Amino acid sequence: MYLSYQAFVSPQIEFLRPALRGKWITHPNPPIDFQQSSTCPNVIFYRDFQLDEIPEKEKIRVTAMRSFWIRVNNEPIPFDPPNSWKSSIHINLVPYLQSGQNTIRIQVGGPKNPPALLVEGRRLLRSGENWQVALKPDLSDLSAASIALQDEHYLNSNPNPIRQSTFFVFYLIGFLAYSALGVVVLFIRPNETKFDQDTNLWKKHGFCFLLFLIAVIIQLHNVSTYAHTRSHFDWQGHVDYIQHIATHWKIPIATDGWEMFQPPLYYLISAVILKTSGGSLKAVQIFTTLTGLGNLLFSWFLLCQVFPTQTRKRNLGFSVIAMLPMGFYMNSMVSNEIFSGSVISGTIVLSTYLLFKKGLTSYKASILIGLASGLGLLSKYTALFVLLSLLLLLGLRFITRQITWKRIVTVICTVSLTCGWLYGRNIVRFGDPFIGNWDEASGFHYEQSPGYRNVQFYTQFGSVFYHLPVRSRWVSFWDGKYGSMWTDTHGTFLNLSNPTTQLLGSLSLWLALLPTLAIVFGFGYAIKFLIRHEWNHPYFVMVTTSVLTILSLVSFTMEIPTYSTIKAFFFLSMIPIIGVFAALGLERLCLNLGKLRWIVYIHLGTFYGIVSYLFWYRGT
Numbered sequence: 001m002y003l004s005y006q007a008f009v010s011p012q013i014e015f016l017r018p019a020l021r022g023k024w025i026t027h028p029n030p031p032i033d034f035q036q037s038s039t040c041p042n043v044i045f046y047r048d049f050q051l052d053e054i055p056e057k058e059k060i061r062v063t064a065m066r067s068f069w070i071r072v073n074n075e076p077i078p079f080d081p082p083n084s085w086k087s088s089i090h091i092n093l094v095p096y097l098q099s100g101q102n103t104i105r106i107q108v109g110g111p112k113n114p115p116a117l118l119v120e121g122r123r124l125l126r127s128g129e130n131w132q133v134a135l136k137p138d139l140s141d142l143s144a145a146s147i148a149l150q151d152e153h154y155l156n157s158n159p160n161p162i163r164q165s166t167f168f169v170f171y172l173i174g175f176l177a178y179s180a181l182g183v184v185v186l187f188i189r190p191n192e193t194k195f196d197q198d199t200n201l202w203k204k205h206g207f208c209f210l211l212f213l214i215a216v217i218i219q220l221h222n223v224s225t226y227a228h229t230r231s232h233f234d235w236q237g238h239v240d241y242i243q244h245i246a247t248h249w250k251i252p253i254a255t256d257g258w259e260m261f262q263p264p265l266y267y268l269i270s271a272v273i274l275k276t277s278g279g280s281l282k283a284v285q286i287f288t289t290l291t292g293l294g295n296l297l298f299s300w301f302l303l304c305q306v307f308p309t310q311t312r313k314r315n316l317g318f319s320v321i322a323m324l325p326m327g328f329y330m331n332s333m334v335s336n337e338i339f340s341g342s343v344i345s346g347t348i349v350l351s352t353y354l355l356f357k358k359g360l361t362s363y364k365a366s367i368l369i370g371l372a373s374g375l376g377l378l379s380k381y382t383a384l385f386v387l388l389s390l391l392l393l394l395g396l397r398f399i400t401r402q403i404t405w406k407r408i409v410t411v412i413c414t415v416s417l418t419c420g421w422l423y424g425r426n427i428v429r430f431g432d433p434f435i436g437n438w439d440e441a442s443g444f445h446y447e448q449s450p451g452y453r454n455v456q457f458y459t460q461f462g463s464v465f466y467h468l469p470v471r472s473r474w475v476s477f478w479d480g481k482y483g484s485m486w487t488d489t490h491g492t493f494l495n496l497s498n499p500t501t502q503l504l505g506s507l508s509l510w511l512a513l514l515p516t517l518a519i520v521f522g523f524g525y526a527i528k529f530l531i532r533h534e535w536n537h538p539y540f541v542m543v544t545t546s547v548l549t550i551l552s553l554v555s556f557t558m559e560i561p562t563y564s565t566i567k568a569f570f571f572l573s574m575i576p577i578i579g580v581f582a583a584l585g586l587e588r589l590c591l592n593l594g595k596l597r598w599i600v601y602i603h604l605g606t607f608y609g610i611v612s613y614l615f616w617y618r619g620t
Helices: 002-008 168-187 201-225 235-248 265-276 281-306 311-322 325-330 336-356 363-377 383-399 405-430 455-459 469-475 477-486 499-511 513-532 538-559 568-614
Strands: 043-051 059-065 067-072 089-092 100-109 116-120 132-134
Touching: 002 538, 059 067, 059 100, 100 116, 168 513, 168 568, 201 281, 201 311, 201 325, 235 265, 265 281, 265 336, 281 311, 281 325, 281 336, 281 568, 311 513, 311 568, 325 477, 325 568, 336 363, 336 383, 336 538, 336 568, 363 383, 363 405, 383 405, 383 538, 455 477, 469 477, 469 499, 477 499, 477 538, 477 568, 499 513, 499 568, 513 538, 513 568, 538 568
Parallel strands: none
Antiparallel strands: 043 100, 043 132, 059 089, 059 116, 067 100
């Protein structure tokens, strides 16, 4: 309901509603300048058409993002502006039309977003490919209008090396057949199995230890050679925040700097490290990398909790998150994303242990859960979704009389005492507990392409497999998240202009489809288990946290419709959950394949080899 309100009602959200009798059109290359207080120029949409005779009835329905003025045959048409740009205006054109040549000129202005126009009516006049667009009032730069999120210049065809190959059709047919077989195998009735009861420590955990060691070696090499200035992910804003605290020893507010809306825990610890290391940002980088590796340990611990006797399941699930590309390209940066992801992951793991192994039988356990959740909220706003999941579970336990209300109150009070001061300060100063640099109240305003969303953006998926990975961040929500999860589509770590990187990056996206299907299957299996068997299970926290996180990211990308928000590292806090879901899916695949499960091992081994090669940092 909230997403529907955002999309179709809220005037603050640049969402272009669907229409059957017209298409949203824009400038093919709107001059958006990413800078503070940037504005977009007005755009003039133009249409000329012939009429043999003046019709008795000719009405159009105009919706524009945001304000607009209309002239027909150079005569202005007066109308009462709507209360919201998402409301349409019906205009009768008959008094302004003439036999022969006619023109419609609609000027649309933002000014804080790229202008877009929808004209609904009969086919002759509705907006679409037959309209033109200009920036100059004299129309000297007139060009064909673009269909929104379809014809903009950054969505031009950009085929990857696999698509350019003369054998692409054979690759595609083979891979589709291979993928279809994998889906069929996933959903057939599973073979019965007796889970192994390994008691030898090496047999139980040796494989995970070796994978962890590989990840440690790659990431320590990367952090030693990767300059923090290489990152495009606002490294300067993060460094400014750390240096601000190290200089003033005071928590800043959102108006003090680009990244200073962020919760302060990472920056406080980093400021201490900066001071004790003599001002070395490399020491901060190493600290950040170590926290990222800590996330892998949390994941391993959760897998051991959920699958204590199922060694292969743990191994398969851990292999996916240990070799996850977004972990490799993020962990060497100076950024709170890695640290906050690990703290929130730790909250999930600790809460799962206390709630399902210990049963929340003491006030000490309640205080620990509240403290962990509060520290998560002092690290990143997204910790809210873990807290909501935990409170929902505790509420259900209270309803079924498994715990008393005092346990829930203890958790809430501990969270409030830990982080309430920060969110209370934000409410007092800005009227919003979750203030960000995307809010006008922060003192910042910026525009970045595309500047709007539509239904297709959230329903399309697939072009990431045949275009260069960098294009995926504009195409759709799912292409962008998939691409940045399984390779570096923003070029902050990899050199995306390198032909070898383009080939291996594209190939890795094809190979990543197997673990992705396994994760999706595991998510579905967990939901089915909760419905059919037992709701009071660790899967409850994992499923609800996943749903809330994904829905919040959809909401976030609508609120800030830029390509910078299409980054999968917002899922870093879900790495342990991803490991569990991957374990469920991959184990099911291996069980149903029986002796042919070596196909899965070869597939994953090839994928992990490419990832290891790609993300061994070699310079810019």
